[in-house]
Amino acid sequence: MNTFGRLFRVSLLGESHGPAVGVLIDGCPAGIGLDKADFASDLARRKGGTAGTTPRVEADEPELVSGVFNSKTTGAPLLVLFKNRDADSSHYEKLKDTPRPGHADFTAREKFGGFNDYRGGGHFSGRLTVALVAAGVVAKKMMRKIKIEARVLEAGNLPNLRSAVDAALKNADSIGGIVECRASGLPAGLGEPFFDSAESLISHIAFAIPAIKGVEFGAGFAAARMKGSECNDEFENAVGKTKTNNSGGINGGITNGNDLVVRVAVKPTSSIGKEQETVDVKTGEKRKLTVSGRHDACIALRVPVVLEAAVAIALADMMVLEQKAKRVMNE
Numbered sequence: 001m002n003t004f005g006r007l008f009r010v011s012l013l014g015e016s017h018g019p020a021v022g023v024l025i026d027g028c029p030a031g032i033g034l035d036k037a038d039f040a041s042d043l044a045r046r047k048g049g050t051a052g053t054t055p056r057v058e059a060d061e062p063e064l065v066s067g068v069f070n071s072k073t074t075g076a077p078l079l080v081l082f083k084n085r086d087a088d089s090s091h092y093e094k095l096k097d098t099p100r101p102g103h104a105d106f107t108a109r110e111k112f113g114g115f116n117d118y119r120g121g122g123h124f125s126g127r128l129t130v131a132l133v134a135a136g137v138v139a140k141k142m143m144r145k146i147k148i149e150a151r152v153l154e155a156g157n158l159p160n161l162r163s164a165v166d167a168a169l170k171n172a173d174s175i176g177g178i179v180e181c182r183a184s185g186l187p188a189g190l191g192e193p194f195f196d197s198a199e200s201l202i203s204h205i206a207f208a209i210p211a212i213k214g215v216e217f218g219a220g221f222a223a224a225r226m227k228g229s230e231c232n233d234e235f236e237n238a239v240g241k242t243k244t245n246n247s248g249g250i251n252g253g254i255t256n257g258n259d260l261v262v263r264v265a266v267k268p269t270s271s272i273g274k275e276q277e278t279v280d281v282k283t284g285e286k287r288k289l290t291v292s293g294r295h296d297a298c299i300a301l302r303v304p305v306v307l308e309a310a311v312a313i314a315l316a317d318m319m320v321l322e323q324k325a326k327r328v329m330n331e
Contacts, residue, residue, distance in 0.1 A: 004205050006196075007324065008142075008317040010135045014082075016120030016127040017089045022081035023131035025138055027320065028067065030075030032141050036062055039080075039137050045305040046133050052165035052298045058086050060130055073138075080134045084127070089119040091293035098278045098287050102270035109281065126210045126299060129306045136309020139316035148312050150181035150304035153263070168297040172273030176211075177300025180263045181307045183315065186249065188240050188257035190318040197253025198260070201318065205310040206264055211299050214265030218248025233258075260315075264307060266300040 003011040007027045014021030039062045048054035060082055067078030096118050099105035104124035108116040116122050140148065155177030156164030168175045191198030203215045223231050223246060233242035240257040249260035271291040278289045296302065 004208065004313065005317040007320040008139070008313070010132075010313055012128050012131050014084075014128065014131070015117040015122040016084070016125030017087040017092075017122075018084060018117060020081045020083050021128050021131050022063075022079065023135045025067070025078040025080070025135055027317075028073050028075070028078045028138055029142065029320075030073055032073040032138070033071060034064070034068055034073050034138065034141065035071045036064065038141065039134055042133050042137050042305050042309070043130065046130060046302055048294075048296065048302065050301075051162075052169065052296065052301055054294045054296045056086050056088070056294045058082070058084065058127075058130075062134055078138065080131070082130050082134075087120060088294065091291075092119045095289075095291075097280050097282045098289055099281065100270050100289065100291055101276050101278055102267075106281070121210075124210065126296075126302075129209060129302075132209070132306055132313070133309045136305075136312045139309070139312035142316050143312065143319060146183055146185045146312075146315065148181065148183045148308045148315075150179055150307045150311075152300055152304060153178045153180050155298050155300050165298050165301070174269035174272050174296070175298050175300075176268040177266045177298060177303075178263055179266060179300055179303045179307050180261065181304070181311050183249070183260040183311055186255050186257065186260055186315070188255055190255040190315065190322055191250065191253045193253050198250045198255050198314075198318065199253060201314045202260075202262055202311055205314050206262070206307065209264070209303065209306050209310060211267050211269070211303075212264045213267045216248075216263050217250060218261050219246035220248075220263060260311070262307075262311065264303070266303050269296045269299045271295040 003009055009026040011024040043060045047057060049057040063081040065079040065081055067074055067076045095105060104121060108124055155161050156168060156175030158164040164175055199217055206212055206215050231246050233244045233247050236243055242258055245258050245261060249255055249258045273290060275288055275290050278287050280287050
């Protein structure tokens with residue numbers, strides 16, 4: 001559904017061209033300092049408006065509707081809303097019956113019987129990542145000793161990011177990329193065996209970010225080409241520090257105290273200016289489609305802060321669960 005987490009629970013709401021998008025956070029501890037200014041830095045990093053990103057620029061001013069009083073969280077559900085003020089739906093009526101190749105237009109229509117809001121991708125839009133970022137801000141404030149940073153490693157299969165973006169814009173096309181996130185200062189012991197492993201939970205929420213098509217930890221797929229003697233992370237001390245970090249900070253689904261390293265593959269944006277083939281879902285006839293409007297040539301450029309938020313949310317939930325388990329054991 002639209003909710004992630006067990007004790008720290010995050011629910012997304014809204015549509016790209018609806019009145020607002022937002023996030024409802026349940027399980028946020030009371031007493032955390034929080035006001036609008038706390039969101040400014042991360043929200044600014046997610047915004048479009050620069051070369052290669054969408055020209056749509058929303059104010060992204062968070063409205064703290066509930067769960068905050070006198071600039072402190074109250075322990076009640078925290079609702080953060082963002083008004084949509086720069087939506088332009090004029091280009092989407094023609095897409096109602098001619099789904100964009102690679103987009104969720106077709107699957108959303110099939111899933112919801114045509115009742116879905118198709119404007120700007122509706123509930124499937126990258127616009128909703130602003131809500132993820134807001135939840136990530138709260139999660140980060142719950143874990144002040146944990147440092148979480150993400151960056152674009154590559155885009156468009158070219159060494160120069162600027163050149164790759166310029167080429168995509170010139171050709172009315174789009175490019176994908178790889179984004180890496182590192183979390184340092186984590187304690188050993190977060191995560192559970194098997195189904196609630198640290199990798200499982202982080203992958204779960206990472207795939208909620210639109211356009212993510214792959215997730216790997218540490219050496220990732222490169223580990224398949226290693227020998228055990230190359231891949232194993234040899235210990236340096238009794239607190240678990242290792243010489244290498246091919247495991248990405250996780251063994252047996254549980255954090256080992258080394259840096260958590262996760263990378264995601266971001267596919268090229270589906271909405272492109274090149275002519276493509278699609279089908280009129282009402283008549284079954286083939287159609288030529290050229291997508292106009294405001295879209296990212298490289299959505300990967302805006303993913304780092306979103307991936308940071310996703311990792312922070314998953315880690316916050318793991319930490320709250322671990323703290324609760326220890327309290328119960330000590331009672």
